Amino acid sequence: MTTLTRTSLLSITPPELFMTETIAKDFRVAIVGGGICGLVGAIGLVRAGIKVDIFEAASKYGEVGAGVGIGPNAVRVLREFGLLDDVESFSPEDPPSVRAFKFILGTGTHDMLYHYPTREDDLGLGVHRASFLDALVKFLDPSVTPTHFNKRCNQISRSNENPLRIILGFSDGTSHETDLVIGADGIRSSVRSMIIQDGSKAEMPxxxxxxxxxxxxxxxxxxxxxxxxxxxxxxxxxxxxxxxxxxxxxxxxxxxxxxxxxxxxxxxxxxxxxxxxxxxxxxxxxxxxxxxxxxxxxxxxxxxxxxxxxxxxxxHGLYPPLNSYVKGKVGLIGDAAHAMLPHMGAGAGQGIEDAYVMTRLLAHQQTKASNLEDVLQAYDRIRRPRANAVLLRSKACGDIYEGHGESGPSSRGRETDLQYLWEEVWHHDLDADIQVGIDWLRDEGVFV
Ligand SMILES: Cc1cc2nc3c(=O)[nH]c(=O)nc-3n(C[C@H](O)[C@H](O)[C@H](O)COP(=O)(O)OP(=O)(O)OC[C@H]3O[C@@H](n4cnc5c(N)ncnc54)[C@H](O)[C@@H]3O)c2cc1C
CATH class of the missing domain: 3.30.9.60 (D-Amino Acid Oxidase; Chain A, domain 2)
Known part of the structure; x- marks a missing residue:
């Protein structure tokens, strides 16, 4: 892990969360989907000493050629994972900077209505998606953490021989046995459809x-x-x-x-x-x-x-939001869990936060094959309220930008509604959340 060089909310991390990273685990993880969130999750888990396989439907890593904004909350996670310096060095043309929105009228002479206030350490990234993905791929040694390409997951079941284990099935007829599945397969997630089968169509974007x-x-x-x-x-x-x-x-x-x-x-x-x-x-x-x-x-x-x-x-988006991000030993991260309107530039950032929380909980010294379902429940208790709140707020933000906010379309109305929009998204203490999850696991008698 790299040394923290800038002030960070995460610098108050309780040592307990990190002291376990070298303990060998008695379980393996399969990540379905090698997008930004799946790869950040894989890197985090590998660095915590957990064995990971990645299954990607495409024949190679790839991203559509467009930009993606990563907010200060997610930049802190990248730094905490030790990824930020390398992402920076791989993409030196897009260093982290304070990136607060200027709100301007699209008509007339483009009067500025509001410049969002920022703190000195509100560092965000605006990167080309393909460069970002390339930077992440370099952290994974394929001989240790293989990515299995051309593997479109279309089935999840329990192993007949060992009901504690899970079998992933793929469209080419092959299968893979593992202990825990992370569905990072994006907005059209197959993993989501397979675990949320309550007839409500809630899994459909x-x-x-x-x-x-x-x-x-x-x-x-x-x-x-x-x-x-x-x-x-x-x-x-x-x-x-x-x-x-x-x-x-x-x-x-x-x-x-x-x-x-x-x-x-x-x-x-x-x-x-x-x-x-x-x-x-x-x-x-x-x-x-x-x-x-x-x-x-x-x-x-x-x-x-x-x-x-x-x-x-x-x-498309998961409106209304999901009632659960987990089932048994299968958990969702990223767009698979909370595909949202992009109006806060927060979608990938929330997925990066998912990866962080998932990694820290799985890396905890007391997490083992026999309590993975409980640990995923803790993940769901922490992540779902926050990411779903950001998902709903993203819709509300778009309404404000387009003159349909609570205070109406006038310049003053928009300005009123724009105040402190990002405060809760950017300045949230994830480590406090993780501690809540750990305390819950203790209260339930899962952790001692
Ligand atoms: C117009 C627009 C602008 C946006 N702008 C921003 C922004 O500025 N900032 C921001 O934070 N977010 C933004 N987002 C959201 C952001 O792009 C997503 O939240 C993020 O890319 C999701 O990453 P992911 O890894 O969860 O999913 P994805 O990037 O979709 O990756 C999923 C991966 O899973 C693979 N896959 C799919 N199905 C299967 C299967 N069955 N088996 C195996 N593999 C499978 C896919 O091939 C893919 O590689 C924007 C989105 C849009 C639409």
Whole structure:
């Protein structure tokens, strides 16, 4: 673990949480899904001395080429895992920085309504997803922690020979026996569908009535095209009626990551569905994007016109949130547990927090094969309330940006609703949560 070099809430970690990391465990873990959350989880577990296999449906690691913002809460976790310095060195063009939103009107002359207040140590990351994943992959020695590619999990059952063990089945007909399964297989999680079978369809992600147009643009090109608004270093939320655009710089301020949202507020969320078989992500023409914003001001229109190959994402999420993230010895992390609207830039961060909490609980000196179900219950008790709260808050944030917040669409109304939006997301003490989980395990007689 690297030395802490900056002030961190996690620096108050009780030593008990970490003193166990070298104790050999009598169980193995299988992680289904090698996205950002699965890989952070794998690295954490391996560093805690736990044996891990990763099963990934794709033929190699890969991420769609877009930016992802990682908030100060998740940056602290990366640092605590000893990953931050290496992610930084792998991606030197995107060092951690204080990245508070500027809220600007999308129409007229783009008046600034509010600049979110930050603390000096509110360091966030804005990284290219593929670079981030590449940086993470380098931490896993394939001879110790193999990733099994082309393995799409489609079955989970108990072993007939040893009912304490779990069998994962894959679409190619092969199987794998393990002690604990972590479902990190994203928003369309098969693991989630297999463990939540209560007939409620709660495991199915809902269309959120919001589409997002995404793309990357050269900042130099935008300056040449006459964009006057300062696009760096702060991320910008351009606000309008039922629409908003998020822009933030990546690649050492050379590239602007653009996500332009359009929401249909005329129908309650959950009532609209995409036609069967329609893909959630499709390429679209530049004209389609620009038409949605034709009444907006010069700067956002110029940005949208400059996107070379825009894609349209029909945003889905787990609304309403799940009632449980675990069943038996199977637990969910990341989007599999709480796929949310991206309006707080907090989805991946919550998954990284899941990985941290899961790792610390599994690494505890008293965690063993015989009490894994209880330890997963502790994980669920800690993580579900927090991540589900962020999931609901993400929807509420989008409503504010698009003029549908509690205090209405006026500038003053939006400003009122924007106050301290990120406070609870960024400044949360995860180690205190973990201690609550450990205390619960003691109260239940699982830990002594
Ligand atoms: C428009 C948009 C903008 C966003 N912006 C941000 C942001 O700024 N900040 C932020 O924190 N978050 C953001 N998010 C959310 C963030 O992208 C996700 O929360 C995060 O990528 C989820 O990571 P994950 O590892 O849980 O899932 P994924 O990245 O989806 O990875 C899942 C992996 O599992 C594999 N898999 C799937 N099914 C199976 C199976 N059955 N068997 C084996 N493998 C399987 C997949 O191939 C994939 O590799 C945004 C999301 C969207 C849509």
């Amino acid at each position: 809902t269309f959120t009535n919001t589409v997002a147009y995404r793309g990357l643009v050269s900042i130099e090109k935008l300056k040449l095209a006459g964009v006057k608004t300062e696009l760096t270093p702060s991320p910008i939320c351009w606000m309008g009626d039922s629409r908003h655009i998020i822009t933030f710089p990546i690649k050492n301020d050379h590239v602007l990551n653009v996500v332009a949202f359009v929401t249909d507020f005329s129908i309650p969320m959950g009532h609209l569905t995409l036609p069967k078989g329609e893909p959630w992500v499709v390429p679209v023409s530049k004209e389609e994007v620009v038409n949605e914003y034709e009444d907006w001001g010069n700067d956002p229109l110029t940005i949208l016109k400059s996107i070379e190959q825009p894609t349209k994402w029909s945003l």
